[in-house]
Amino acid sequence: MKNSKIIGLGHYVPENVVTNSDLEKVMNTTNEWIVERTGIEKRRWFTPDKDTVANMATRATKMALERANLEAKDIEFIVFATITPDYFFPGSGVLLQRELGLQGIGALDIRNACSGFIYGLSVADQFIKTGMYKTVLVIGSEIQSSALDKSDEGRSSSVIFADGAGAAILQATETKEGILSTHLHADGDYAEELYVRDPGSSRKTRLSKEMLDGKTFNLTMNGNAVFKHAVVRFSEVITEALKQNGHTPEDIDLLVPHQANLRISNFVQKQFKLPDSKVFNNIMYYGNTTAASIPIAMSEAWEQGKIKEGELICLAAFGSGFTWASALIRW
Numbered sequence: 052m053k054n055s056k057i058i059g060l061g062h063y064v065p066e067n068v069v070t071n072s073d074l075e076k077v078m079n080t081t082n083e084w085i086v087e088r089t090g091i092e093k094r095r096w097f098t099p100d101k102d103t104v105a106n107m108a109t110r111a112t113k114m115a116l117e118r119a120n121l122e123a124k125d126i127e128f129i130v131f132a133t134i135t136p137d138y139f140f141p142g143s144g145v146l147l148q149r150e151l152g153l154q155g156i157g158a159l160d161i162r163n164a165c166s167g168f169i170y171g172l173s174v175a176d177q178f179i180k181t182g183m184y185k186t187v188l189v190i191g192s193e194i195q196s197s198a199l200d201k202s203d204e205g206r207s208s209s210v211i212f213a214d215g216a217g218a219a220i221l222q223a224t225e226t227k228e229g230i231l232s233t234h235l236h237a238d239g240d241y242a243e244e245l246y247v248r249d250p251g252s253s254r255k256t257r258l259s260k261e262m263l264d265g266k267t268f269n270l271t272m273n274g275n276a277v278f279k280h281a282v283v284r285f286s287e288v289i290t291e292a293l294k295q296n297g298h299t300p301e302d303i304d305l306l307v308p309h310q311a312n313l314r315i316s317n318f319v320q321k322q323f324k325l326p327d328s329k330v331f332n333n334i335m336y337y338g339n340t341t342a343a344s345i346p347i348a349m350s351e352a353w354e355q356g357k358i359k360e361g362e363l364i365c366l367a368a369f370g371s372g373f374t375w376a377s378a379l380i381r382w
């Protein structure tokens with residue numbers, strides 16, 4: 052059986068930088084509160100009529116292709132993770148496919164929030180392992196900022212979430228390196244702890260005055276519940292990946308956690324007794340970009356020479372659903 056290897060990483064973030072002091076002007080918050088509770092100093096929010104979920108994904112893909120020394124036509128299948136698609140339907144995968152000029156190849160959308168990229172990686176990995184495809188593009192791209200309540204009421208979520216895109220190109224390899232294992236979990240009991248309720252298909256009309264008045268089209272999060280579950284599930288799913296491959300935490304060369312909150316990353320780092328040099332965080336500059344956060348972080352870590360040939364890389368995520376996931380990769 053073949054293995055799949057990540058041969059190119061890319062990312063794109065919107066040009067519009069929103070600092071904590073910009074947020075102080077529109078809601079009752081402070082730079083101190085945001086930095087202390089989340090670690091975030093600034094984030095990128097999209098510019099309407101310029102950035103779309105699909106065109107950010109296209110830019111991230113082009114960077115990944117260049118780094119992989121491939122052309123778009125080499126991609127055989129697209130796996131697109133997003134919970135903030137440009138259209139209610141069709142999915143974002145087909146829009147990216149069109150922008151890349153790849154009409155005809157398959158495109159699959161994944162809606163697993165912050166765990167979406169690892170779910171996508173797992174799907175691509177299975178397709179490659181079974182021999183169905185040789186080269187698969189996995190994307191995480193999100194525009195969260197248009198679903199945020201930027202009033203005092205929504206401040207605990209709106210200071211966290213942000214926009215951006217990340218891409219990974221997976222290719223079949225005959226060698227033993229590459230994706231060693233992926234681990235996927237979910238618990239729908241907690242679906243409403245972090246969600247966007249409307250527009251929902253099971254309502255009498257998809258859009259109504261009640262929805263607009265009640266702002267139920269905005270992201271709603273029970274931050275405390277999410278935080279408490281996240282720290283437990285992150286640790287469990289990392290342990291699961293290490294155990295399956297006969298590794299211990301000391302073997303990890305780099306942990307790239309989903310950038311949910313710097314306090315969550317720090318907590319996980321402490322639990323596994325990892326030094327700062329073995330955990331990559333960039334939430335300080337980009338906020339929480341949901342499915343895009345891991346590929347953006349991996350792309351930057353690679354750029355900075357922090358992911359090297361032969362190293363053991365661990366990815367882990369937790370988010371809406373609840374969903375949680377991990378991947379262990381021999382680079």
Ligand code: UT7
Binds near residue numbers: 165312371
């Ligand atoms: O991507 C994966 C899913 N998401 C996450 O993993 C996020 C997980 N949760 C979190 O990161 C944190 O729960 C938050 C950052 C959302 C909130 O931090 P917290 O430390 O849990 O704060 P809290 O919600 O317990 O609120 C503490 C206080 C409250 O005031 P009182 O009731 O103590 O007077 C809030 O009203 O902080 C207040 N507060 C704020 N103050 C200033 C909440 N948001 C803000 C704000 N600025 N932006």
